[in-house]
Amino acid sequence: MKFLVCISNVPDTTTKITFTPDNKEFNKAGVQFVINPWDEYALTRAIELKEAQGGGTVTVLNVGEADTEPNIRKALAIGADDAIRVNAHPKDAFFVAQQIASIAKDGGYDAILMGKESIDYNGFQVHGMVGELLGIPTVAPAMKLDMSGNTATLEREIEGGKEIVEVNTPFVASCQQPMCEPRIPNMRGIMTARTKPLKVVEPTADAARTEVAEYALPPKKQGVKLIPAESAGELIKLLRNEAKVI
Amino acid sequence: MSVLVVVECDGGEVKKSSLEVASYGSQVAQMLGTTATAVAVGEATEANLAKLGEQGISKVLYDAEPRLKDFVNGAYTKLIAAAAQKEESKVIVLANSNIGASVGSRLSMRLQASLATNVVELPKTDGGSFVVKRGAFSGKAFADVKLDGERKIIAVKKNSIEALHEAGKTAQVESFSAQLSDADFADAPKQVIMQDQAGGILLPEADKVVSGGRGMKGPENWHLIEELAKALGAATACSKPVSDVDWRPHHEHVGQTGITVSPNLYIACGISGAIQHLAGVNSSKVIVVINKDPEAPFFKAADYGIVGDVFDVLPKLTQAVKELN
Numbered sequence: 001m002k003f004l005v006c007i008s009n010v011p012d013t014t015t016k017i018t019f020t021p022d023n024k025e026f027n028k029a030g031v032q033f034v035i036n037p038w039d040e041y042a043l044t045r046a047i048e049l050k051e052a053q054g055g056g057t058v059t060v061l062n063v064g065e066a067d068t069e070p071n072i073r074k075a076l077a078i079g080a081d082d083a084i085r086v087n088a089h090p091k092d093a094f095f096v097a098q099q100i101a102s103i104a105k106d107g108g109y110d111a112i113l114m115g116k117e118s119i120d121y122n123g124f125q126v127h128g129m130v131g132e133l134l135g136i137p138t139v140a141p142a143m144k145l146d147m148s149g150n151t152a153t154l155e156r157e158i159e160g161g162k163e164i165v166e167v168n169t170p171f172v173a174s175c176q177q178p179m180c181e182p183r184i185p186n187m188r189g190i191m192t193a194r195t196k197p198l199k200v201v202e203p204t205a206d207a208a209r210t211e212v213a214e215y216a217l218p219p220k221k222q223g224v225k226l227i228p229a230e231s232a233g234e235l236i237k238l239l240r241n242e243a244k245v246i
Numbered sequence: 247m248s249v250l251v252v253v254e255c256d257g258g259e260v261k262k263s264s265l266e267v268a269s270y271g272s273q274v275a276q277m278l279g280t281t282a283t284a285v286a287v288g289e290a291t292e293a294n295l296a297k298l299g300e301q302g303i304s305k306v307l308y309d310a311e312p313r314l315k316d317f318v319n320g321a322y323t324k325l326i327a328a329a330a331q332k333e334e335s336k337v338i339v340l341a342n343s344n345i346g347a348s349v350g351s352r353l354s355m356r357l358q359a360s361l362a363t364n365v366v367e368l369p370k371t372d373g374g375s376f377v378v379k380r381g382a383f384s385g386k387a388f389a390d391v392k393l394d395g396e397r398k399i400i401a402v403k404k405n406s407i408e409a410l411h412e413a414g415k416t417a418q419v420e421s422f423s424a425q426l427s428d429a430d431f432a433d434a435p436k437q438v439i440m441q442d443q444a445g446g447i448l449l450p451e452a453d454k455v456v457s458g459g460r461g462m463k464g465p466e467n468w469h470l471i472e473e474l475a476k477a478l479g480a481a482t483a484c485s486k487p488v489s490d491v492d493w494r495p496h497h498e499h500v501g502q503t504g505i506t507v508s509p510n511l512y513i514a515c516g517i518s519g520a521i522q523h524l525a526g527v528n529s530s531k532v533i534v535v536i537n538k539d540p541e542a543p544f545f546k547a548a549d550y551g552i553v554g555d556v557f558d559v560l561p562k563l564t565q566a567v568k569e570l571n
């Protein structure tokens with residue numbers, strides 16, 4: 001089984017978000033970047049399935065500039081076999097999807113796995129675009145993934161429930177919890193990661209379709225209005241008469 | 247050249263989020279000087295589809311193929327693309343739901359359209375392009391996204407657009423066939439399992455949510471959350487550690503790794519307000535926090551707060567809601 005796992009490089013969850021003075025770019029200064037938390041489910045599950053089958057490969061793919069390599073190495077340390085970096089600034093979901101599809105097209109991968117969305121851009125788009133470009137099914141978001149021969153069984157979250165879906169390989173799945181318990185690298189993994197192959201390729205020349213004109217922070221909260229616990233019922237009146245939400 | 251709106255139906259009813267999407271779409275149509283047509287997916291009744299007139303929809307296309315009752319990505323994508331072609335739609339509006347986002351991303355490639363998800367406001371038009379505001383950085387920021395190109399797809403975030411209600415207006419329901427073949431149903435679900443919903447209110451659709459954290463001490467105390475939720479007509483939710491130890495099912499867990507909700511009212515009971523939790527709830531309109539620790543970080547994100555013991559405060563709140571009704 002050959003897995004292609006797409007990872008993105010995102011600001012650590014606890015990062016305080018600020019922008020460049022013109023509000024056009026995220027301000028990276030002093031920010032710790034991590035593997036997108038949702039992608040960790042895709043990566044770990046691919047490694048688990050490979051181990052369970054006693055064979056196969058897990059290739060990690062990132063569309064990003066050279067500064068993403070520490071996190072690609074981290075994915076290798078967690079257990080991926082090799083990695084590809086498409087050397088480009090990920091302009092938008094469409095751009096990224098095209099790069100992924102162009103790598104996947106001739107790669108013979110049985111499954112292309114990725115996280116549900118990235119925690120910075122929150123697009124939840126790339127999976128479907130890749131599936132459509134390759135003309136293969138997409139299952140998004142997937143909470144469970146098992147494989148037997150060339151059939152994959154997935155649990156797909158729908159509003160208020162789930163669907164059990166069976167698809168044949170190759171397919172694309174965007175993953176979320178509770179698919180598995182994401183792994184962290186151990187010492188041996190970190191040592192071997194250094195020698196695993198990381199191939200850098202140039203992007204296909206396609207353009208983006210969207211552009212961020214401006215970022216903005218939400219308006220500051222007025223500050224909390226505290227109601228004494230003894231007169232808790234007052235809160236309900238405020239929610240009706242002042243906030244008008246009940 | 248109408249604006250095409252995708253409405254999701256369930257058990258015969260149009261979902262609340264789709265009423266918002268329909269309202270969004272008809273307002274965009276008005277801006278562009280055209281009409282809004284809906285294409286229905288899921289199990290719908292003609293009477294309910296006709297009522298989409300109240301949201302400004304003039305026509306609804308409905309394919310009664312029974313296999314479309316459950317979500318099938320391949321078939322839904324083909325159906326909506328066929329409807330877009332019939333209506334010569336340059337703008338498609340759908341919900342930022344698991345269905346909407348799954349289909350929207352495939353459609354954007356099939357129709358060569360630019361796509362924005364997680365959209366929270368009506369677009370500003372700028373010549374042929376649109377600028378739409380969308381949530382980014384897990385609710386910690388917004389991005390104004392420019393959509394270029396001839397075709398555009400917008401996925402609207404739940405509870406971010408007020409649904410219109412023009413009583414008495416009806417839409418014309420037209421049967422429509424996308425000529426779907428067996429191959430289009432290759433990814434049809436083998437089984438669909440619906441969860442038990444407290445009070446029948448779906449958490450992702452709810453406009454009020456009562457949520458409990460580790461401060462609730464154990465599942466035996468959840469009746470306090472449920473009673474307040476029932477009185478308010480709210481859905482129930484929880485923090486991650488609560489679902490990790492199985493006090494509550496996973497599908498109630500909100501936050502960065504759980505469900506994202508944006509209700510009008512979010513009441514957090516015995517939840518500290520860790521950043522990962524906030525990521526799933528911070529775009530709620532009004533946040534109420536009940537916590538016995540006045541230093542709990544959640545108070546910083548709250549509009550209203552009570553420093554107190556949940557076991558003492560919750561029954562008082564439930565009582566007050568009952569008195570109000």
Ligand SMILES: Cc1cc2nc3c(=O)[nH]c(=O)nc-3n(C[C@H](O)[C@H](O)[C@H](O)COP(=O)(O)OP(=O)(O)OC[C@H]3O[C@@H](n4cnc5c(N)ncnc54)[C@H](O)[C@@H]3O)c2cc1C
Pocket residue numbers: 037458459460461462484485486487488499500501502503504515516517518519520521522523526536537538539542554555556557
């Ligand atoms: C990668 C990652 C992803 C995560 N994703 C999520 C996520 O999606 N959702 C999520 O919720 N968490 C998530 N977490 C966990 C998060 O960091 C917090 O640990 C979690 O939200 C804390 O849950 P809690 O507030 O219920 O519990 P605690 O932090 O234990 O807080 C309990 C609160 O209850 C209060 N309390 C106790 N007793 C009472 C009482 N009798 N009356 C009133 N108040 C009382 C306490 O003062 C305290 O503030 C994630 C963490 C990581 C590392």
